Amino acid sequence: MRQLKDLAEVVVRELVSTQHSISDEELARARTQLQSMLLMNLESRPIVFEDVGRQVLANSHRHTPQYYYELIGELLAVGMLALFTMRCCASAAFAVIVRLSATS
Numbered sequence: 001m002r003q004l005k006d007l008a009e010v011v012v013r014e015l016v017s018t019q020h021s022i023s024d025e026e027l028a029r030a031r032t033q034l035q036s037m038l039l040m041n042l043e044s045r046p047i048v049f050e051d052v053g054r055q056v057l058a059n060s061h062r063h064t065p066q067y068y069y070e071l072i073g074e075l076l077a078v079g080m081l082a083l084f085t086m087r088c089c090a091s092a093a094f095a096v097i098v099r100l101s102a103t104s
Contacts, residue, residue: 018084022077030080034072038065 041047042065055062 015084018081022080024077027075027077027080031072031075035069038068038072 042051052062
């Protein structure tokens with residue numbers, strides 16, 4: 001139980017620090033990691049077929065991996081902070097935080 005409390009504290013501390021600013025180094029590292037994950041996931045043929053199917057069903061067309069790779073490269077810290085604020089302020093996010101706090 002103590003480990004769960006420590007984990008919750010670390011996660012909340014990181015979320016709060018992220019809400020105020022994202023350094024250029026952190027953003028570059030996150031972009032690189034996301035681009036790497038995108039390309040590694042598409043090395044498997046079944047995953048490529050699943051990706052094609054999902055894109056066609058959702059968008060009626062398929063974008064190339066290069067398209068998403070370039071979009072990731074264009075992510076800005078301002079946009080990430082706006083997305084974080086929007087997602088963090090959702091009631092479901094607070095319900096999770098309250099639930100973790102209540103069990104400590």
